[in-house]
Amino acid sequence: MTLTERFAEWSAGLERAPTEVRRAAKWHILDAIGVGLAAARLGVVDFAVAEAMSYGAPEESGVIGYSTRHPAPMAALANGALIHGLDFDDTHAAAILHGSAAVLPAVLAVSEVVDADLDAAADAFVVGLETAIRISAAAPRKFHLRGFHATSVVGIFGAALAAARLLGLDPSAAVNAMGLAGSQASGCLEFLYTGTSTKPFHPGWAGLAAVMAARLAARGAAGPATVLEGERGLYRAYADASVDPDRVTASLGGEWETTRMTVKPYPVCQYSHATLDALALFPTDLQPGGIARIDIGMPEASLTVVAEPREGRLRPRSASEAKFSVQWNAAALLIDGCLSVDHFREEQLAREDIRDLAARVHVHRRPFDGPPAEAPAEVTITMHGGAALTRSLTRSSADPERPQDDGALLDKFTSNAADRIEDPARFAKLVLEDGGLPVRELMASTGGR
Numbered sequence: 001m002t003l004t005e006r007f008a009e010w011s012a013g014l015e016r017a018p019t020e021v022r023r024a025a026k027w028h029i030l031d032a033i034g035v036g037l038a039a040a041r042l043g044v045v046d047f048a049v050a051e052a053m054s055y056g057a058p059e060e061s062g063v064i065g066y067s068t069r070h071p072a073p074m075a076a077l078a079n080g081a082l083i084h085g086l087d088f089d090d091t092h093a094a095a096i097l098h099g100s101a102a103v104l105p106a107v108l109a110v111s112e113v114v115d116a117d118l119d120a121a122a123d124a125f126v127v128g129l130e131t132a133i134r135i136s137a138a139a140p141r142k143f144h145l146r147g148f149h150a151t152s153v154v155g156i157f158g159a160a161l162a163a164a165r166l167l168g169l170d171p172s173a174a175v176n177a178m179g180l181a182g183s184q185a186s187g188c189l190e191f192l193y194t195g196t197s198t199k200p201f202h203p204g205w206a207g208l209a210a211v212m213a214a215r216l217a218a219r220g221a222a223g224p225a226t227v228l229e230g231e232r233g234l235y236r237a238y239a240d241a242s243v244d245p246d247r248v249t250a251s252l253g254g255e256w257e258t259t260r261m262t263v264k265p266y267p268v269c270q271y272s273h274a275t276l277d278a279l280a281l282f283p284t285d286l287q288p289g290g291i292a293r294i295d296i297g298m299p300e301a302s303l304t305v306v307a308e309p310r311e312g313r314l315r316p317r318s319a320s321e322a323k324f325s326v327q328w329n330a331a332a333l334l335i336d337g338c339l340s341v342d343h344f345r346e347e348q349l350a351r352e353d354i355r356d357l358a359a360r361v362h363v364h365r366r367p368f369d370g371p372p373a374e375a376p377a378e379v380t381i382t383m384h385g386g387a388a389l390t391r392s393l394t395r396s397s398a399d400p401e402r403p404q405d406d407g408a409l410l411d412k413f414t415s416n417a418a419d420r421i422e423d424p425a426r427f428a429k430l431v432l433e434d435g436g437l438p439v440r441e442l443m444a445s446t447g448g449r
Helices: 003-013 019-042 046-053 072-084 099-113 118-137 155-166 171-182 189-193 201-218 234-239 270-279 300-306 310-314 326-336 352-358 406-417 424-433 439-444
Strands: 291-298 361-365 377-383 388-393
Touching (some): 019 072, 019 099, 019 424, 072 201, 099 118, 099 155, 171 201, 270 300, 270 377, 291 300, 291 326, 300 361, 310 326, 310 352
Antiparallel strands (some): 291 377
16 A cells, blocks of 8 residues: 555544544644734734635635635635744644644634534544654655755645545545645745745645645545655655655554644744753843853754854844744843744844844754754853853753643633633633534634624
8 A cells, every 4th residue: 555545544444533632632723723813913924814815705714813704725825824924833843844734724624614523623633643744754854955844745745634534535535635735745945044934825835735635636636646655756856765654654543643742832943942941041130231152052953944044043134034043032032031922023123132142142063863853952151251151951841751731831822812812711621622613613713802
């Protein structure tokens, strides 16, 4: 069997995800909706929302934070951009993948079309996550090294399989959906060096294309079953790699990668999180003006993403660029004692106090062989008088071995959703506990007060 056939057969045979896995998935659904609501408030991806809303009929699916309804593919486009718009959405360290942004938009859009409840949606979401995570983790960092954004070029396959499940497609048609998705897999990493707002568009497109692929398959369109491991398939074309299918699907349905996804405590690239956590351990009365230099150790794979080229990281031109500057993030955290979504407004990026301290941040290579997001952190702050303080951590607070508790997750959702949802605690309870809640009703309740 090909890889797509294995995933499709597994999806068809999975009646329900285990209770603890479905609950983890619902926490990620809640977090994704929360960050989508915050993105709607800040207007960071208005371009995607406006484009989606220019298609008014058929009125199939809703958009997070809005009361209007749109064709399902366009709703998926908007929701993917909203969920990923602040770079505050969840991640999987080993896969280097934003799971919810990649898969959930298609799940929400199709769930409304078929009038699915939240439990059915969560099961499809789990299928999509498990598929996308395993596909990406089988070629660690190799998509990125070729210049591709794994969240979109890999996530589309999980999203297509999840959409196929919700549409009730048989395994053969689900394989076709994934095969068709492969011809739409896209996402170029050049945005990292230009400060442009391309990144949120990637999972939005993956959602749109996944819905289209599943619908085309439902109408009889065919796609190559070897789209992943074939001679001109995903791995060879996008990662210059070959994989062992048995390793990709090992423990599928026995070990659940959904439970190893992590919720971000900071709205920046996860490669910086351990460093930011270490900075938070320094005395709160440390005066930025008295700091001579800050030395940060990071693995090569992190440094090339969030610290280099140095000149471009010290004075970010956009929110997108600032989120990939550990120098700027470190300075903002030390000066203000926190790092929130509001730090990435245009007026904040121009703050000279942050730019001045960022110029005193120096990042050095440290050896580490594992996933960059799981690397330890070491930070030394040297004062003008010569005194030096060092703080280190083995793992960040966005790590499956150090998961945030339910209280912290709920606090994040409440902060993100408070101005759009009248009672965030009640909304969270409905998502987490009421399995019979129709997804259509859930989406309608995000449409603002």
